Amino acid sequence: MTWLPILALAGLGFLAAALLFGLARSGWTLFGATLLFGLTGYALHGAPGQPAAPSVDPERVVETGELMVEARREFYDPVGSMPSRYVVSSDGFARRGQYEDAANFLRNAVAENPADDEAWVALGNVLVEHAQGQLSAAALFAYARAEELDGDNPAPGYFVGLAMLRQGEFAQGRRMWADILADAPADAPWRPGLVERLDRLDTLLSGGGIPPATR
Numbered sequence: 261m262t263w264l265p266i267l268a269l270a271g272l273g274f275l276a277a278a279l280l281f282g283l284a285r286s287g288w289t290l291f292g293a294t295l296l297f298g299l300t301g302y303a304l305h306g307a308p309g310q311p312a313a314p315s316v317d318p319e320r321v322v323e324t325g326e327l328m329v330e331a332r333r334e335f336y337d338p339v340g341s342m343p344s345r346y347v348v349s350s351d352g353f354a355r356r357g358q359y360e361d362a363a364n365f366l367r368n369a370v371a372e373n374p375a376d377d378e379a380w381v382a383l384g385n386v387l388v389e390h391a392q393g394q395l396s397a398a399a400l401f402a403y404a405r406a407e408e409l410d411g412d413n414p415a416p417g418y419f420v421g422l423a424m425l426r427q428g429e430f431a432q433g434r435r436m437w438a439d440i441l442a443d444a445p446a447d448a449p450w451r452p453g454l455v456e457r458l459d460r461l462d463t464l465l466s467g468g469g470i471p472p473a474t475r
Contacts, residue, residue, distance in 0.1 A: 325354040328385050334450045335415035336378055344369050347379050350386065359390035370405075380406035381415045388419070393426040414440040418454070425461070434461060 329351045336343070343351070346369035353362040363386045369379035384402035388395060403416040421436030437458050444451045 324389065325357050325359070328389065329354055332378070332381060332385060332415060332419070334453055335381075335413055335418070341378070343378055343382075344373065344376060346372065347376075347382055350382060354382075354386055354389070357389075359386045362386040363390060375409055377406045377409035377413065378415075380409065381419065384416065385419055388423050393423065395420065395423045395427070399423075414444065414450075430465060434458070434465070437461070 333343075346365045350362040350365035350369070353359070353365065363383060366379055366383040366386060369376055370383060373379070380402045384399045384406065387399035387402060391399070400420075403420055406413075407416040417436050417440055421433040421440070424430075424433035424436065437454065441451070441454055441458060444454070
């Protein structure tokens with residue numbers, strides 16, 4: 261296979277996000293780095309000739325949706341930063357594994373309030389889940405917008421790192437989590453949870469295990 265079409269598509273995706281959709285310069289780093297990591301992972305693990313993935317266990321899908329919502333809320337103040345009504349409705353669908361319906365509510369959320377960074381993170385999450393764990397260009401754009409709106413909240417980078425782990429890009433995913441932890445304030449309420457997950461990840465990697473798909 262030739263890499264020229266793939267590289268061209270990645271370049272077009274970056275230009276579209278930056279020029280057509282108004283992604284600010286502050287979000288270029290996350291978006292560009294993740295595109296690069298995605299290409300690297302595809303080069304190492306991609307197998308377009310392989311048959312489609314087996315069907316997903318519905319119970320596992322529901323569990324993933326529940327954990328995803330809980331993990332996202334850890335990065336936001338449960339009292340001073342309640343999600344919008346669209347995000348709340350979307351979470352209900354996400355908990356049942358109905359990610360396409362969840363995404364539709366979140367598109368309404370960001371249309372009504374483009375500055376809602378939690379809605380952008382939630383949109384990135386459900387788009388990843390709808391794509392069965394793969395980072396799509398649309399999901400990357402949503403995460404980059406969230407980071408642009410609130411660069412101090414590590415939620416976008418955390419979930420990008422999680423998606424990388426799920427795609428088998430363990431070194432890149434772990435590095436993103438470690439960088440977030442290194443920059444985290446000592447009193448950040450989400451810090452203990454990230455420390456626990458990073459420790460668990462290191463244990464699994466050192467023992468040859470596979471990191472969990474969620475949290």
